[in-house]
Amino acid sequence: MSRALDGLVVLDLTRQFCSSLSAAFLGDFGARVIRLEGLPVAAKTANGQWNHEADLIHRNKESLAVDLHVERGRQLLHELVARADAIVTDMTRDELAAIGIDFAAASKLRPDIVFGRLSGFGPLGPDSELPAIDELAAARTGMMPILPQPGQPPVYTGAGAMHASVMLAFGVVMALFHRLGSGEGQEVDVSLFGANMYGAALDLQAFLAIGKGDRLLNPISRLDVSNPMSGSLYPSADGRWVTLTMPDTDRWWPVFSKMVGIATDDPRFDSHDKRTEVNRLALIQELEQAFQKQPGAHWRKEFMEKQMSADIIEQFDYPATDPQVSANRYIIELDHPSFGKLKSLGFPIFMSDSMARLDRLAPCTGQHTGQVLHELLDYPVEAIQQLTAAGVVA
Amino acid sequence: MGKALEGIRVVDLTVWFQGPVAAQYLADFGADVVKVERPQGGDQGRGVRSIKSLEVGDWNQYFMVINRNKKSMAIDLKKPEGQEILHRLIEKSDVFLSNLAPEMLAGWNLSYEKLVAINPRLVYATNTGYGRFGGVSKPSFDMTVQALTGAMARLGEPGQPPIYMGMGSGDAFGGIMSALGIMLALYQRRRTGKGQYLDASLYGAQLYLAAPYLQSYLAGHQGSALQHSRKQAANPLWNLYPTQGKWVYLCEQNADGRFAALCRALAADALGNDPRFADAAGRTTHNAALIAAIEALTLQRGHAELMAAFKAAGLVASPVNNLADVIKDEQAWQNGYFLKAYSEEVNREVEVRGMPVTLSRTPGELRCLGPELGQDTEVLMMELLGYEWEAIEELKAKGAIP
Numbered sequence: 081m082s083r084a085l086d087g088l089v090v091l092d093l094t095r096q097f098c099s100s101l102s103a104a105f106l107g108d109f110g111a112r113v114i115r116l117e118g119l120p121v122a123a124k125t126a127n128g129q130w131n132h133e134a135d136l137i138h139r140n141k142e143s144l145a146v147d148l149h150v151e152r153g154r155q156l157l158h159e160l161v162a163r164a165d166a167i168v169t170d171m172t173r174d175e176l177a178a179i180g181i182d183f184a185a186a187s188k189l190r191p192d193i194v195f196g197r198l199s200g201f202g203p204l205g206p207d208s209e210l211p212a213i214d215e216l217a218a219a220r221t222g223m224m225p226i227l228p229q230p231g232q233p234p235v236y237t238g239a240g241a242m243h244a245s246v247m248l249a250f251g252v253v254m255a256l257f258h259r260l261g262s263g264e265g266q267e268v269d270v271s272l273f274g275a276n277m278y279g280a281a282l283d284l285q286a287f288l289a290i291g292k293g294d295r296l297l298n299p300i301s302r303l304d305v306s307n308p309m310s311g312s313l314y315p316s317a318d319g320r321w322v323t324l325t326m327p328d329t330d331r332w333w334p335v336f337s338k339m340v341g342i343a344t345d346d347p348r349f350d351s352h353d354k355r356t357e358v359n360r361l362a363l364i365q366e367l368e369q370a371f372q373k374q375p376g377a378h379w380r381k382e383f384m385e386k387q388m389s390a391d392i393i394e395q396f397d398y399p400a401t402d403p404q405v406s407a408n409r410y411i412i413e414l415d416h417p418s419f420g421k422l423k424s425l426g427f428p429i430f431m432s433d434s435m436a437r438l439d440r441l442a443p444c445t446g447q448h449t450g451q452v453l454h455e456l457l458d459y460p461v462e463a464i465q466q467l468t469a470a471g472v473v474a
Numbered sequence: 475m476g477k478a479l480e481g482i483r484v485v486d487l488t489v490w491f492q493g494p495v496a497a498q499y500l501a502d503f504g505a506d507v508v509k510v511e512r513p514q515g516g517d518q519g520r521g522v523r524s525i526k527s528l529e530v531g532d533w534n535q536y537f538m539v540i541n542r543n544k545k546s547m548a549i550d551l552k553k554p555e556g557q558e559i560l561h562r563l564i565e566k567s568d569v570f571l572s573n574l575a576p577e578m579l580a581g582w583n584l585s586y587e588k589l590v591a592i593n594p595r596l597v598y599a600t601n602t603g604y605g606r607f608g609g610v611s612k613p614s615f616d617m618t619v620q621a622l623t624g625a626m627a628r629l630g631e632p633g634q635p636p637i638y639m640g641m642g643s644g645d646a647f648g649g650i651m652s653a654l655g656i657m658l659a660l661y662q663r664r665r666t667g668k669g670q671y672l673d674a675s676l677y678g679a680q681l682y683l684a685a686p687y688l689q690s691y692l693a694g695h696q697g698s699a700l701q702h703s704r705k706q707a708a709n710p711l712w713n714l715y716p717t718q719g720k721w722v723y724l725c726e727q728n729a730d731g732r733f734a735a736l737c738r739a740l741a742a743d744a745l746g747n748d749p750r751f752a753d754a755a756g757r758t759t760h761n762a763a764l765i766a767a768i769e770a771l772t773l774q775r776g777h778a779e780l781m782a783a784f785k786a787a788g789l790v791a792s793p794v795n796n797l798a799d800v801i802k803d804e805q806a807w808q809n810g811y812f813l814k815a816y817s818e819e820v821n822r823e824v825e826v827r828g829m830p831v832t833l834s835r836t837p838g839e840l841r842c843l844g845p846e847l848g849q850d851t852e853v854l855m856m857e858l859l860g861y862e863w864e865a866i867e868e869l870k871a872k873g874a875i876p
């Protein structure tokens with residue numbers, strides 16, 4: 081079966097989880113992703129454990145080990161750039177200039193190159209050279225103080241980096257699409273800062289529009305949520321957490337009230353206004369009591385039967401064994417040569433005619449050096465041996 | 475400047491947040507996005523009037539920003555005549571996107587099979603809640619899906635309730651994932667001439683949102699699923715510290731030189747000379763004691779003063795800002811992460827979330843905020859779909875369009 085990005089050559093010059101994952105994503109959907117690594121210094125101590133991170137963020141890639149500190153190594157890189165369709169990198173602009181492939185230089189080597197870069201804070205502005213560290217970007221974005229319960233420390237979620245990962249892949253594929261129609265390459269920048277801001281979509285936009293509001297600047301207690309039936313958290317009898325998202329309370333109240341044992345015509349709660357404004361806190365207290373009368377499993381069954389948008393909060397063991405997850409290949413089973421059958425994160429997008437697939441696990445450093453030099457740059461075997469002997473590649 | 479998605483028409487049959495955001499990305503980069511809504515009230519997202527018990531503002535920012543750069547047609551898809559209009563629109567389109575339930579779409583004659591028969595090159599995209607396979611099809615909202623992924627349960631201090639990553643956080647991520655899927659399919663189609671169907675579910679996207687931690691759990695690291703206290707961070711130099719004002723996030727490696735710089739910044743000779751903290755291993759072993767000691771010092775200062783000291787010592791750190799800070803952040807404005815747009819609702823310029831994906835040659839652009847319900851129905855029917863006015867009158871009489 082063909083895949084969406086068949087035939088494309090992508091150079092991967094990344095060091096971070098999220099940007100490496102962007103490149104792997106392109107590989108999952110068919111691109112030939114060549115990861116450039118430095119020469120191996122010593123045999124890595126794998127301490128006998130599965131390198132689960134590498135087998136996610138470097139899957140479906142080839143590895144070429146080349147010493148970019150020497151002129152001949154950089155020359156090889158330039159030859160590769162001339163043959164590549166896209167570059168994905170998280171290097172700083174200084175680092176890129178030092179190896180001669182910032183966007184301007186790369187465009188000279190390959191005029192229609194798509195140059196995708198993860199930055200910390202965007203290509204412009206006073207902080208454009210700050211390091212690409214997700215925690216720094218998240219701290220700037222304004223959400224961390226309001227995620228926890230009142231009085232608790234700010235919360236770092238890590239979601240911004242993952243957002244950046246998908247945004248970068250989106251930008252690169254869109255630029256490749258444009259190139260297919262126009263022959264034009266371009267530079268794509270996605271920053272951790274911008275990505276974190278988009279993760280904070282609703283609160284941030286609300287504050288932009290309203291310009292004030294303590295409830296957007298300070299944490300809101302779970303016993304003070306705006307809608308007792310939406311965005312709320314209640315403990316069950318066995319200490320599981322119940323969460324509800326039923327913003328349209330009119331629609332759900334008849335069946336919901338019956339389920340939690342409140343009279344449907346209780347005059348305190350017989351309209352949306354009363355439930356979410358006039359008697360909001362009273363309803364929260366009622367629900368706080370009601371949900372503690374039954375264990376989590378009971379509530380899940382009720383929610384499922386009544387097709388309610390409500391659920392029990394789970395830990396990772398749930399998706400790890402959820403048949404719905406494996407049916408959709410969100411988590412896949414792989415057969416590892418050293419560790420046997422393992423579960424690993426799969427593919428979040430289903431495509432009917434071009435399914436993502438796992439062709440190979442993370443390569444060893446330099447595993448494909450000879451192959452890439454031969455296939456892409458037409459180096460004969462002897463020339464590759466000479467480069468290896470000279471310590472330029474490994 | 476050119477537009478990356480020039481000439482691509484998208485039929486956007488989505489409601490609330492995730493689907494509209496996906497189509498917004500395509501519209502920002504030049505696709506002609508036609509939002510199709512029910513005549514009575516339109517997208518439910520139009521009805522959001524309050525966020526966190528605050529009025530949304532004097533303009534409908536919840537709806538207007540994620541539906542910007544789009545047109546709107548109001549069509550009653552429960553009626554065969556309405557379905558016929560949509561089928562004619564599909565003939566002229568490249569992408570169909572919906573986050574309505576697949577059963578509902580099938581009931582309205584809008585299944586993949588039906589639409590691909592009309593337009594064999596169509597890219598048909600859905601945002602299901604829990605994926606196309608496996609049988610679960612109950613209604614899904616951001617937080618109820620986030621609840622299942624395990625991502626909420628690992629956040630916060632031990633013993634605290636789980637933490638939701640912010641209103642719309644998972645929907646926003648599902649939106650960009652869906653936009654990426656559509657781009658993959660469009661790329662392939664431009665190369666091969668063939669369309670296909672794809673699904674980016676809220677569940678699948680949100681599992682990916684937890685990737686580093688979930689993958690670690692799958693490899694047997696049970697602790698990845700659990701809450702961890704900042705008081706016991708393995709590397710005390712990469713941690714949150716309170717001050718008299720804002721918290722500060724210090725992001726440094728656990729290396730002797732960095733620790734020495736921290737001690738200088740805090741004027742803490744005693745800490746620097748404490749044998750427990752003399753090397754990286756010691757700082758990890760005695761992490762709780764070191765964190766408490768650093769915290770005692772940071773609490774004596776304001777965040778600006780602490781940041782100045784950190785900066786002087788060359789330490790990487792940031793104050794933990796709030797939303798009032800970020801909307802004034804020069805860095806965000808200079809990069810177009812925020813933009814100004816004219817709102818016809820209130821006849822003034824308003825501030826909106828901008829373009830988080832920067833393309834140098836074909837940048838995204840903000841042409842207009844979201845459409846009025848059905849504002850383009852008639853003009854699109856006449857100019858794009860070739861309906862005569864009499865036919866439109868008849869369809870109005872039948873209630874297929876308002």
